[in-house]
Amino acid sequence: MSSRPSLRWAITDVATITRRNILALVRVPISVVFAIVQPVMFVLLFRYVFGGAIRTGSTAYVNFLIPGILVQTTIFGSIGTAIGLAEDLQRGLIERFRALPMARMAVLAGRTVADVARNVLVLVVITAVGFAVGFRPGGGVVPYLEASLLMLFFAFCLSWGFAYVGLAAPNSETAQAMTFPVVFPLTFASSIFVPVTGMPGWLQGFARNQPVAQAADAVRGLMLGQPHGSSAWLTLAWGLGILAVLAPLATARFRRAG
Amino acid sequence: MPEYAVETEDVVRTFRDGSVRALDGVSLRVPRGQVFGLLGPNGSGKTTMIRILSTIIAPTAGTARVNGFDVVHDADKVRRSIGLAGQFATVDENLTGVENLRMIGRLNHLSTRDALAKARELLDRFDLADAANRIAKTYSGGMRRRLDLAAALVADPPLLFLDEPTTGLDPQSRLGLWNIIEGLVEGGTTVLLTTQYLEEADRLARQLVVLDHGRVIAQGTSSELKSQLGATVLSLNFASAPDAERGLGLVSDLAATPPNVEGTLVEFTVRQGPASAADALRRLDTAGITLAGLALREPSLDDVFLTLTGHRAEDETSDVASPRRRGRRR
Ligand SMILES: Nc1ncnc2c1ncn2[C@@H]1O[C@H](COP(=O)(O)OP(=O)(O)OP(=O)(O)O)[C@@H](O)[C@H]1O
Ligand SMILES: [Mg+2]
Numbered sequence A: 001m002s003s004r005p006s007l008r009w010a011i012t013d014v015a016t017i018t019r020r021n022i023l024a025l026v027r028v029p030i031s032v033v034f035a036i037v038q039p040v041m042f043v044l045l046f047r048y049v050f051g052g053a054i055r056t057g058s059t060a061y062v063n064f065l066i067p068g069i070l071v072q073t074t075i076f077g078s079i080g081t082a083i084g085l086a087e088d089l090q091r092g093l094i095e096r097f098r099a100l101p102m103a104r105m106a107v108l109a110g111r112t113v114a115d116v117a118r119n120v121l122v123l124v125v126i127t128a129v130g131f132a133v134g135f136r137p138g139g140g141v142v143p144y145l146e147a148s149l150l151m152l153f154f155a156f157c158l159s160w161g162f163a164y165v166g167l168a169a170p171n172s173e174t175a176q177a178m179t180f181p182v183v184f185p186l187t188f189a190s191s192i193f194v195p196v197t198g199m200p201g202w203l204q205g206f207a208r209n210q211p212v213a214q215a216a217d218a219v220r221g222l223m224l225g226q227p228h229g230s231s232a233w234l235t236l237a238w239g240l241g242i243l244a245v246l247a248p249l250a251t252a253r254f255r256r257a258g
Numbered sequence B: 001m002p003e004y005a006v007e008t009e010d011v012v013r014t015f016r017d018g019s020v021r022a023l024d025g026v027s028l029r030v031p032r033g034q035v036f037g038l039l040g041p042n043g044s045g046k047t048t049m050i051r052i053l054s055t056i057i058a059p060t061a062g063t064a065r066v067n068g069f070d071v072v073h074d075a076d077k078v079r080r081s082i083g084l085a086g087q088f089a090t091v092d093e094n095l096t097g098v099e100n101l102r103m104i105g106r107l108n109h110l111s112t113r114d115a116l117a118k119a120r121e122l123l124d125r126f127d128l129a130d131a132a133n134r135i136a137k138t139y140s141g142g143m144r145r146r147l148d149l150a151a152a153l154v155a156d157p158p159l160l161f162l163d164e165p166t167t168g169l170d171p172q173s174r175l176g177l178w179n180i181i182e183g184l185v186e187g188g189t190t191v192l193l194t195t196q197y198l199e200e201a202d203r204l205a206r207q208l209v210v211l212d213h214g215r216v217i218a219q220g221t222s223s224e225l226k227s228q229l230g231a232t233v234l235s236l237n238f239a240s241a242p243d244a245e246r247g248l249g250l251v252s253d254l255a256a257t258p259p260n261v262e263g264t265l266v267e268f269t270v271r272q273g274p275a276s277a278a279d280a281l282r283r284l285d286t287a288g289i290t291l292a293g294l295a296l297r298e299p300s301l302d303d304v305f306l307t308l309t310g311h312r313a314e315d316e317t318s319d320v321a322s323p324r325r326r327g328r329r330r
Helices: A006-027 A029-053 A061-090 A093-098 A106-132 A141-168 A172-188 A201-209 A211-224 A231-256 B046-053 B075-080 B097-107 B112-125 B141-153 B171-186 B198-204 B222-229 B241-254 B273-286 B301-309
Strands: B004-015 B020-026 B029-031 B035-039 B061-066 B082-085 B159-163 B190-195 B207-212 B215-221 B232-238 B260-262 B265-270 B291-297
Touching: A006 A029, A006 A106, A006 B097, A029 A061, A029 A106, A061 A093, A061 A106, A061 A141, A061 A172, A061 A211, A106 A141, A106 A231, A141 A172, A141 A211, A141 A231, A172 A211, A201 A211, A211 A231, B004 B046, B004 B190, B020 B046, B020 B215, B029 B190, B035 B046, B035 B198, B046 B061, B046 B159, B046 B190, B075 B082, B082 B141, B097 B112, B097 B141, B112 B141, B141 B159, B141 B171, B171 B190, B171 B198, B190 B198, B207 B222, B215 B222, B232 B241, B232 B273, B241 B265, B241 B273, B265 B273, B273 B291
Parallel strands: B035 B190, B035 B207, B082 B159, B159 B190
Antiparallel strands: B004 B020, B004 B029, B004 B061, B207 B215, B232 B265, B232 B291, B260 B265
């Protein structure tokens, strides 16, 4: 039955679980629709309501805004990992998986990978909406793709942290609620919507250096073809750090849960 | 192949830092090639035992071997040699019947083609072929149950764990499932099933173990247990209460357990059903007492637990429900 090396099987298991999670997204498109509606509303709100009052120097606000929204949206997308795992746990599916001869990490990896796939879809849609409201990045196609890959990778790393939350929460509603105290300060106290220069001094230090702000600076710089210092490398480093710490924690939690 | 499909030694499992003792030193020996029944009232530890044997949770103390493999140290080998249908059907609601079984097949490391073929075959066998391409969310309770059971069979395991497989099924589906289980056993499969229905255990299981509060309180073949329990309940309906009182005095020595008197109705368990009934009739007849009714009936699980434990199945003292358990008391 299993003469093939176990790594190959582990990859097959991840693929099987990913496929299952993507099928669920297709079957319950409402969750994807919500994942798109919310950022679209943010785009419209900031572009047409608040945007006029926000000064972003020589850069048009719409060009400042869209890369930020993209980062915010992919990070919100990674919350789906916590919700999905909590649901599987609640429905007893995790219990069934635990009695199968599959790779232990496949349940978590299959979930985080499927959430990347959903994020890709959302990225494409929001980019299109951005273009419709006047977004004109000047950085070129390759940096644009680099920026997209960078934020997808960063969100993927965060997903592993949220996997831990999903496994620890008693149900999916609580799982979602538990992510907010982390996600809100990171996305709003950052350069996602407004330049940090307008914030009070005590906040600026945090808003400049925290990981999500680094990601926003890197993505914006790449997309617009502006200097972005070491923010891209720092984003990569933050992502790897989060992954290195939280993926083993989540996996340990998965082995233990029950 | 080891002699026993399942062999456990003093298995203990506690929850909530030891405040709940779900299993309190259980030793089991399940022989190959037959149905082995695990009986017990709500909260007696049946599901906990099944979860330990299927490697979902580890025992707090004691050892358990499944198909010769230790459930803790050789968990993966255990998983390769078992099929599990848990107490609550766990199908993926967003997938169709075929997709559910295909997924389980792939996770059991069948090739894509074999997984699909197996899925189709099982859907046919469980009468789900028509619903094969419908999302499981639209399935009825009985259909989910059957899909869940089909999932347990995907890898053709030599040992099956079925946790209350017929709870919630209509009588016809229950019969159908019994036939399937019997067919599997004929083909050499070992089945460990839990049930609350004595009738089911009686029909299917060659050997039984009765759990109560995480301990084995009785074991043996079904007939051994029955004679130990006082196999049948003799129910005598007298014409009047004074008759009942007088009649009881005449027959009470036939009772295997203290009689239960409610007005004109006298009930007690007897060791030799028909013989005891005839004996009782003869004695009453001689004394000139006419009966309004007489019945011999199989003891219900309640009778059994009353006899064995002195408390009814519902009297749960340590009733700390786990979050996922839904109350299903009868
Ligand atoms: N995860 C858990 N956390 C806390 N207590 C638990 C947990 N799982 C089981 N228990 C407790 O352990 C005891 C045995 O439970 P178990 O589910 O094994 O009983 P059961 O015989 O299957 O009952 P039922 O017939 O109702 O299914 C019960 O008192 C139950 O509340
Ligand atoms: Mg149970």
